[in-house]
Amino acid sequence: MPNISAKIGKLTLKNPVLTASGTFGYGNEYNRIYDVSKLGGVVTKSVSRYERKGNKPQRIVETPSGMLNAIGLANVGVERFISEKLEFLQKLETSVISNVVGSSLQEYVEVTEMLEAQDGIAGYEINLSCPNVKHGTAFSSDPKLAFQMIQAIKNVVKSDRPVIAKLTPNVTSVAEIAKACEDAGADSVSLINTLIGIVIDIKTRKPKIKNVTGGLSGPAIRPVAIAKVWEVRKSVKIPIVGIGGIMTWEDAIEFFIAGATAIQVGTANFVNPNAPLEILEGIENYLSKNKIENLSELVGSLEV
Amino acid sequence: MQNKSIFSLTCPVLKVEQVLEHTYILTVEADTEKLFFKSAQFAMILVNLKSFPLLPRPFSIYDQREGELDFIFDTVGLGTNELANKQKGDLVKITGPLGNSFCLEDNFETGIIVAGGIGIAPFKMLYEELLTKGKKVQFYYGARNKNLIHKIPSAEKLYRISTDDGSEGFHGYISQLLEKDLLETMPKNARVFACGPNVMLNATAQVAEKFGIPCEISLESVMACGLGVCQACVIDETNSDKYKLICHHGPIFDSKEVVLH
Numbered sequence: 001m002p003n004i005s006a007k008i009g010k011l012t013l014k015n016p017v018l019t020a021s022g023t024f025g026y027g028n029e030y031n032r033i034y035d036v037s038k039l040g041g042v043v044t045k046s047v048s049r050y051e052r053k054g055n056k057p058q059r060i061v062e063t064p065s066g067m068l069n070a071i072g073l074a075n076v077g078v079e080r081f082i083s084e085k086l087e088f089l090q091k092l093e094t095s096v097i098s099n100v101v102g103s104s105l106q107e108y109v110e111v112t113e114m115l116e117a118q119d120g121i122a123g124y125e126i127n128l129s130c131p132n133v134k135h136g137t138a139f140s141s142d143p144k145l146a147f148q149m150i151q152a153i154k155n156v157v158k159s160d161r162p163v164i165a166k167l168t169p170n171v172t173s174v175a176e177i178a179k180a181c182e183d184a185g186a187d188s189v190s191l192i193n194t195l196i197g198i199v200i201d202i203k204t205r206k207p208k209i210k211n212v213t214g215g216l217s218g219p220a221i222r223p224v225a226i227a228k229v230w231e232v233r234k235s236v237k238i239p240i241v242g243i244g245g246i247m248t249w250e251d252a253i254e255f256f257i258a259g260a261t262a263i264q265v266g267t268a269n270f271v272n273p274n275a276p277l278e279i280l281e282g283i284e285n286y287l288s289k290n291k292i293e294n295l296s297e298l299v300g301s302l303e304v
Numbered sequence: 305m306q307n308k309s310i311f312s313l314t315c316p317v318l319k320v321e322q323v324l325e326h327t328y329i330l331t332v333e334a335d336t337e338k339l340f341f342k343s344a345q346f347a348m349i350l351v352n353l354k355s356f357p358l359l360p361r362p363f364s365i366y367d368q369r370e371g372e373l374d375f376i377f378d379t380v381g382l383g384t385n386e387l388a389n390k391q392k393g394d395l396v397k398i399t400g401p402l403g404n405s406f407c408l409e410d411n412f413e414t415g416i417i418v419a420g421g422i423g424i425a426p427f428k429m430l431y432e433e434l435l436t437k438g439k440k441v442q443f444y445y446g447a448r449n450k451n452l453i454h455k456i457p458s459a460e461k462l463y464r465i466s467t468d469d470g471s472e473g474f475h476g477y478i479s480q481l482l483e484k485d486l487l488e489t490m491p492k493n494a495r496v497f498a499c500g501p502n503v504m505l506n507a508t509a510q511v512a513e514k515f516g517i518p519c520e521i522s523l524e525s526v527m528a529c530g531l532g533v534c535q536a537c538v539i540d541e542t543n544s545d546k547y548k549l550i551c552h553h554g555p556i557f558d559s560k561e562v563v564l565h
Binding site: 022023024025029030031032034053054057058060061062063064065066067069218247267269270271272 | 307308309310311312355356359399525526527529531532534535536537539546547
């Protein structure tokens with residue numbers, strides 16, 4: 001059996017397949033279909049300081065090989081996350097990564113501090129990059145702000161839990177932001193979040209999504225995501241978690257070759273609920289067949 | 305720690321039968337011990353195993369037999385048009401059973417079914433279930449015109465029909481026919497079960513409320529997952545600042561629980 005564990009800071013994931021925030025709820029939903037403990041980790045729906053209702057509908061629309069969403073970070077808030085959702089997550093035999101979001105630096109820090117006091121959380125993914133809320137991407141568009149945010153969060157994280165900065169591709173240079181996060185002490189960066197898009201109903205001349213713009217995800221964005229992973233790989237030393245339109249194990253392998261240490265499955269969960277498991281199995285088979293003993297040998301092995 | 309209650313299975317198509325101009329019944333072969341539906345529950349159906357169209361679509365269960373599932377649908381877009389053209393042996397992916405079902409435990413005597421258009425979907429199974437439970441049934445069915453009335457053989461004789469253009473039955477909306485009938489004869493201990501467009505559900509719920517009859521409505525929405533995860537299918541909760549999820553809290557709601565727009 002090849003070694004498929006993946007190291008993110010001081011956290012060792014038993015395998016490199018994670019689920020992307022916002023596409024996997026709080027884990028319990030998909031556990032009705034398969035044993036989610038088999039995954040390398042579960043990244044929760046974003047958790048904010050206070051409960052968020054989210055945007056008005058219509059919130060999603062299908063696009064060619066993708067979908068546009070503007071949910072608006074609807075979530076139960078950190079207090080209800082701790083009282084209602086965490087117990088289930090704590091029972092999982094896999095790494096639970098809490099995705100943290102806020103509308104100010106202070107809120108991000110407060111949420112992280114509150115989660116630090118809880119058991120059963122293996123790491124934090126800091127959502128610097130939601131395109132569907134006001135100022136959602138500010139922290140991920142300006143290297144100084146990204147630096148301040150990650151530094152402030154690292155200051156309150158006393159445990160060994162890694163801090164992963166989730167980055168938007170909607171910037172001139174994602175590599176520059178990634179470098180700022182690394183300089184601030186981030187243990188890892190995850191990318192890409194969705195690409196901003198609009199779909200118009202030509203009969204009504206209105207946007208199909210009430211929020212006007214939404215975040216594009218799905219296989220349509222995969223080549224962009226792979227290019228960003230490759231670009232960031234050249235500018236930082238911390239591990240990269242690759243995200244963007246991964247539907248099959250072949251897609252995941254592309255991300256590893258481009259430079260991702262681990263990957264997240266997002267939109268594919270909606271299309272094929274068993275996708276993360278099938279991807280995991282496919283990765284193992286690929287490594288075995290190609291006599292690759294350690295997944296890490298594949299990471300960043302792109303030949304150009 | 306696993307609580308397996310939902311299944312996502314690749315199923316071969318057995319047939320697609322056209323029943324009205326734009327209405328079809330899809331029959332698939334399925335492991336019905338796993339994919340076992342209560343009336344009004346729904347499935348997410350991925351119409352092919354390619355990435356286009358990308359997302360599965362929600363469909364109410366229409367009927368089930370051992371090893372077979374039926375879904376009735378109108379062709380409205382990319383997904384349903386592809387589904388209408390499926391051949392025997394083509395593969396679809398079915399995830400289910402999803403959502404809640406009508407509440408039949410209450411002590412009521414008469415079930416009043418009110419369907420609008422393709423809103424007939426959950427009522428074949430409900431009708432049979434009501435009969436099995438020894439309930440009286442009244443069956444209302446509104447359509448735009450006489451060519452858009454789907455006949456459920458076992459229930460057809462009960463149909464009270466309205467059409468928007470008056471080409472068959474009562475000329476007007478089904479809620480108006482229901483109101484007219486209730487003014488004449490008020491069944492004791494009744495319960496309304498309605499499914500159809502939101503305007504029709506709204507009007508039906510108002511009639512039910514006027515006569516003090518509890519009313520359950522079956523809703524639909526654009527959704528990506530059907531599992532309470534994607535948060536696309538929100539609907540306003542009554543007297544609250546919160547949303548309910550149609551896939552997770554529904555698709556069946558007490559008409560007083562939610563605000564239809």
